[in-house]
Amino acid sequence: MQIYLVEDSPTQALAVKRNLMQLSDVKIKVFTDGLEAYRGVLEAKPDLMLMDLILPSLHGLALCRLLKFNLDYKDIPILIFSSITESDIADQARRAGADDFLPKPFDPAELLRRVQGMIRSLAEAKA
Amino acid sequence: MSADFWDLLLTALEEGAEPRWLARQGRWWLSYREIDESDFDLFDWAQSLREDGFEVELSPVLLAGRRGQPEAMRLLLRCLCNGQYPALNVSGDGASLCLSAAGFAAQVGPLAVTLAERLNAQLGGEDGHLFSCPCPSTTTGPAPVDRETLVRSTMGDTEFEKELIETFLEEGRRQFASLSRNYAAPTLHSLKGSAAMVGALRLADLLGEQEHALEKQRLPLLQAEFARVVEWLEGHLEG
Numbered sequence: 001m002q003i004y005l006v007e008d009s010p011t012q013a014l015a016v017k018r019n020l021m022q023l024s025d026v027k028i029k030v031f032t033d034g035l036e037a038y039r040g041v042l043e044a045k046p047d048l049m050l051m052d053l054i055l056p057s058l059h060g061l062a063l064c065r066l067l068k069f070n071l072d073y074k075d076i077p078i079l080i081f082s083s084i085t086e087s088d089i090a091d092q093a094r095r096a097g098a099d100d101f102l103p104k105p106f107d108p109a110e111l112l113r114r115v116q117g118m119i120r121s122l123a124e125a126k127a
Numbered sequence: 128m129s130a131d132f133w134d135l136l137l138t139a140l141e142e143g144a145e146p147r148w149l150a151r152q153g154r155w156w157l158s159y160r161e162i163d164e165s166d167f168d169l170f171d172w173a174q175s176l177r178e179d180g181f182e183v184e185l186s187p188v189l190l191a192g193r194r195g196q197p198e199a200m201r202l203l204l205r206c207l208c209n210g211q212y213p214a215l216n217v218s219g220d221g222a223s224l225c226l227s228a229a230g231f232a233a234q235v236g237p238l239a240v241t242l243a244e245r246l247n248a249q250l251g252g253e254d255g256h257l258f259s260c261p262c263p264s265t266t267t268g269p270a271p272v273d274r275e276t277l278v279r280s281t282m283g284d285t286e287f288e289k290e291l292i293e294t295f296l297e298e299g300r301r302q303f304a305s306l307s308r309n310y311a312a313p314t315l316h317s318l319k320g321s322a323a324m325v326g327a328l329r330l331a332d333l334l335g336e337q338e339h340a341l342e343k344q345r346l347p348l349l350q351a352e353f354a355r356v357v358e359w360l361e362g363h364l365e366g
Contacts, residue, residue: 008317009298009317009318009320009321010294010297010298010321011291011294011295011298011320011321011324011325012320012321012324014290014291014294015280015281015291015324018281018282018284018287018291019282052320054313054316054317056313083316083319083320083323083335084316085335104320104323105276105320105323105324105331107279108279108280108282
């Protein structure tokens with residue numbers, strides 16, 4: 001399973017990636033730039049994406065909207081996480097098409113549960 | 128650092144009663160504000176100090192001098208050498224002067240303590256003016272890093288903890304250098320998340336406040352807290 005992680009902070013990317021490595025048969029590719037991530041998806045479609053919102057070049061919400069608007073990529077499950085404190089940020093994420101939203105700072109165990117849930121849903125959809 | 132500087136500072140404060148009132152009386156004062164027309168003199172003095180062999184940095188602290196007191200300004204600039212500078216706490220009533228002992232050379236620390244004591248004797252108590260050295264935040268208050276958060280982020284894996292700390296320290300240094308050049312919300316936001324990840328919760332809160340307020344004059348405060356976090360994390364790595 002290929003997961004794309006879009007996060008420009010090396011510290012946060014490392015923590016999330018290490019957490020997700022507890023999952024079996026998972027490859028994680030990290031992008032530090034929203035536009036770079038978009039190009040990455042065009043080159044090779046991932047199974048799942050996790051993304052921050054405040055990103056260089058392309059905001060996470062815009063990236064999410066672009067992908068969800070594209071018929072070839074709209075089925076990629078996207079989880080957005082952010083420490084933006086606006087009260088409606090979760091709604092904004094969902095309106096942009098995100099499948100899930102997790103506020104930062106998050107419990108690593110909770111992130112893992114959410115991702116496992118998305119993977120299960122994917123497997124059920126394929127079956 | 129000569130005792131003359133402290134005597135000069137004390138004299139100015141004694142005559143002006145307190146740092147804020149100094150401004151109204153047109154005397155020199157310490158403030159976080161944009162540099163005004165004094166800045167040309169300021170840079171000239173900074174440059175001459177560099178030529179004298181001092182390592183000088185100009186901080187967001189504004190040094191506005193009464194015309195005709197270049198020597199006072201020069202001496203105060205020396206205080207900026209090697210990052211040793213008084214931090215004016217402008218929160219609350221804005222009248223507490225916190226002299227940070229962190230990074231002070233041995234000969235300066237005791238003078239800073241003496242200054243704080245003398246200022247307190249003259250100005251302390253009434254109206255809540257407090258002068259303390261070292262800054263209360265360096266000796267009391269919450270630890271710079273919350274261990275529980277750090278352990279939770281690293282899931283108790285000590286090797287990963289080391290890797291995460293080292294990554295954060297590198298990222299932090301790079302981002303603070305960036306903030307000095309460009310005090311931008313995305314940088315503050317990104318660093319906020321990273322600080323929270325390693326348990327530097329107070330730093331994360333300060334960065335979060337600044338993400339919205341964007342007050343570059345607060346950068347020294349952020350840098351001071353980051354220095355505490357660095358000290359804690361490096362000590363933790365050494366075991």
